[in-house]
Amino acid sequence: MLDDEFQISRDGKASLVSIICPSFEAHKDEVESANSLKELRELLRTLGIETGDEYIQNKKTVESGTMLGTGKLKEIAVKAKEEGSDLLVFDFELTSSQIRNIKKITGLSVVDRCHIILEIFAEHARTRDAKIQIEIARLQYLLPRLSGFWSHLGRQRGAVGVIGGEGEQQIELDRRIIRDRIEFYKKQLKEIAKSREQQRKKRKDRAVTAALVGYTNAGKSSVMNRLCRVDILEENKLFATLDSTYRTLNPDTHPPMILIDTVGFIQNLPNTLIEGFKTTLESALEADLLIIICDMSDPNYRKHLKVTRDVLAELGVENKEMLVVFNKKDLLNNKIQEKIIRRTESGSFVVSTHDTGDMDELRQHIINYFLDKQNHYDLFIPYEEGSAHAVVSSKTNVMASENHETGIFYRIRVPEFIFNGLRLHSYILAPEDVEKL
Template sequence: MLDNEFYISRESKASLVSLICPKFAEHSTEKDTMRSLDELRELMRTLGIETGEEYIQNRKTIDPGTILGSGKIEEIANKAKAEGSTILVFDCELTSSQIRNIKKISGLSVVDRCHIILEIFSEHARTKEAKIQIEISRLQYILPRLAGFWSHLGRQKGGIGVRGGEGEQQIELDRRIIRDRIAFFKKELKEVEKSRIEQRKKRSKKAITAALVGYTNAGKSSLMNRLCRVDVLEEDKLFATLDSTFRMLNPDTKPPMILIDTVGFLSNLPNTLIDGFKTTLESAMEADLLIIVCDISDENFEKHLEVTDNVLKELGVDDKERLVIFNKKDKLNDPIKSRIIRRTHPDSFV
């Protein structure tokens, strides 16, 4: 379904684009912008796409047509082409008109942060429920941006970063197709949810449940593997886990406890993906205990805890009993840091 147009070629090279603007959330300071760009670069690595230079502009206000202004876009495009890039990746969410305008000025393919995350989600989803929810999110993202992705809809091989052929324009037809598919997948999702609710009821009668929650790549899957002596996929990548995984901690405990590994959180999460996150995290909402896992070796660990807390509040489970575990102590370069954290977070485990 529109895969040729939406797919980002893994053979492409991408230049990253951002800004520092006091009126732009998550980019109001240089520190916020650099942290977000580092995360975007990690997202690109997870997707397997080579990245080039980062281009950042200080602005008092955002240009409504191109974010940075046409002159700056042209300057960035020339530098990006010189280093062999075929894509400009913006570390924010772009509208259809912004995508179209930037493409016209730059002569390059243009994608945003949300597009990158959706590509990763599509690759990593394993269960039927996760695949359906991600497809709904993907279609909801595409729908208002059809005109921005292309002006002539070809059905030849291609993709973002690869020049495809031109064909007859049929945006309105594709809009109807997308709306129909969204309705179809939402109906399917309800059926899958009924089955999941029944499974959850059965689990709740047999054991106590504890959900591992926290920022993406904090080491939740690794912790589950060690505690439950299982082999859940663990990778040093963002969003390696997208589906909730259930494993028995120790069948001999009274009562037994089931650990739930959940999708990791992310700052500056696009609105298109928030509902998808809520669906995937419903298992955490039903858990008896929340185990918050935080990567102590990351210099932004306090921000990660803040994001985690905000997501839990949004899910309505911030008053649930919780335990904080600081992970990856072996990667700490500063031995005093763990002592300081024990003082600032006295009820946590390092």
Template sequence: MLDNEFYISREAKASLVSLICPKFKEHATEKDTLRSLEELRELMRTLNIETGEQYIQNKKTVDAGTILGTGKLEEIAAAAKAEGSSLLVFDCELTSSQIRNIKKLTGLSVVDRCHIILEIFSEHARTKEARIQIEIARLQYILPRLAGFWSHLGRQKGGIGVRGGEGEQQIELDRRIIRERIEFYKRELKEVEKSRIEQKKRRSKKAITTALVGYTNAGKSSLMNRLCRVDVLEEDKLFATLDSTFRMLNPDTKPPMILIDTVGFLSNLPNTLIDGFKTTLESALEADLLMIVCDISDPNYEKHLEVTNNVLKELGLEDKERIIIFNKKDKLNDKIAENIIKRKHPNSFVISSFDKADIDNLRQYVVDYFLEKQNNYDLFIPYDAGAAHSIVVSKTNVIKTTNHEKGIYYQVKVPDFIYNPLGLQKFELGPHDPLLKEI
């Protein structure tokens, strides 16, 4: 019952509805509203739902009961029905009473932006943790909106529990069911999180991590595929990737370098989804370097970069070391704009994920970045210390070797947490060791 009421038919045609209002965040100007509607249309495309016209009203204040004026809604309903639409999608978050009032006034099905995003999240979640997080967010969204979705609001006949007569309202039973399900999923989530934390601890001792973060559809998955030479799902749709994906960037360095692809960011994210959305980004917290990916060909790329930085700040990652990757330069075809961006953002790359030279340069930068962060050690190992030679070659990054009559000199780079347990300290050369002058 709950799922059927909430499901959005993929066969429906949808008309998009919004407003321009100086008191309404993200819709204060015509530019804000049009940008958000364009994004909503892309969200609908991700769900494979056909969209028709979009309807906008300029208002000084938001109508508490129906968002737009009743006259405007009647006008929109007539136009939507004429073009074959059975669904109105509002580019904002609606309350239960607003959904009910607009349905009654227009005679059409009504959903909001949050509902659409939840549908996408539900379809794209792959890991157990992500599916639980999305289900919790979905139920928390449904709970205060039951009256807007449910039609069976009459009182039951017969006694329920200690009450007799007419019984309690069906809606109260539904609320109880949803609350119980939310608590059940929260308990499940805690168990899954324990397992993830343990995996994180084990990984932190064995690898260096870099996280790809950025606005949805910026090309993070394509970039991961080229950098890691793997095949991760990449689509020209919003939220093609929802779960964090881990792949080896460079298996030859010590420790190996892992690249993490994370869920894309989104502006005007509904409050209901914020906590669950941030939880899916926790893999970015463990990263040693953030690679912020931005679609340079998108006219709203500066807004996307702002949203990305705001989310990172909310996650407490504003001080995390980062580089900015302006992707999709192949769609830009504007060398002047490319140069302006490089001047404005000195610590950045302007690339195409399909340009092998760009990818090779970026990969080498990341490898060199981490090698520079590692400690230098000068080692001199006698020829007869065979085990030590094997350890150096297999466990450290060898920068230079020189053969000597009594042994081999190694200049190596490696993090402390890997070097300290290796037992190579007795072979270290001090900065003024006379042997260094001979080598």
């Protein structure tokens, strides 16, 4: 029953509601509110819900019970009904009592931005892990809002005032059920985290990793697909990817290089979701390099970059090595703007995933980044030491080799922790010996 009530119908039409209020950070002026509403429309499009007009109220302070003024809400309700909407979507988080009050005043279904994002996450979760995380986030969102949903139920059944008796008891019961369910899922998640940790440790000894992070729809999965020549779901939808996916970037280097695709970020992400996805992100964020993908064709790309950096800071990895890649340059098609972007973000890349030249260059740049971090060793191995030659060619990166009378000179690159396990120490040449060769 709760699930039915929580589910948003896809058949109806939704009107969008927002506010401009100086004390409300994400909606402090016209531009901020308009940008956020544009994004809300995209979120609804991703869910397949038709959107109608948007209604915005300019206010000096928000009303604690209803956010917007009662008169304005009534006016919105009339217009929304006229345009055939049965749902009002508020572009900010609403409390349980606000949902209840607004429903009462407008006679329409009411949901907020967080609810929409949760719904998308629920729909896009594919692995067991992601499904559990999203379920926990959904339940945590629902818990303090139960009475809001219950008042709606009561009204639907024509039992106005039900909240006082039967409703209250039912809410208490539901709360307990939900808390138990959250505990149950959290335990399952711990088990999954344990095996993930083991996998991560194994990988750490055998590979170097770079994680693709960034705002939703920036093109992370597309970059991954082009660079690793694989086929991960890339879609013009928000939050197409919810799980971290690992693919080999270059199997020919030693150790292999691995790219990780991750869940996208968005402004005003509900706290329950940040919490829920921390574990999914954590293993990715332990990568040796973070590659931030940013859609430069979006007029709000600066804001997106800031949100990405803020989330990374919140996750405590702001000091990691990062490479910023501005994507979708084909859509921007503006050389001057490109130059400005390049200049303001020094060391960044400007690419299109549709341009194979760009992708080859980026791929090589990442490979070189890892190779440059490896130690150099000069070795001289006599011809008769067959197995040592085999180790060099199969486990290290040979930068140069030279045949001499009694053996082969190799200049190799390999991380120290790998070299230490290769039993090649006795072949290392001192710099003066290299010169004599």
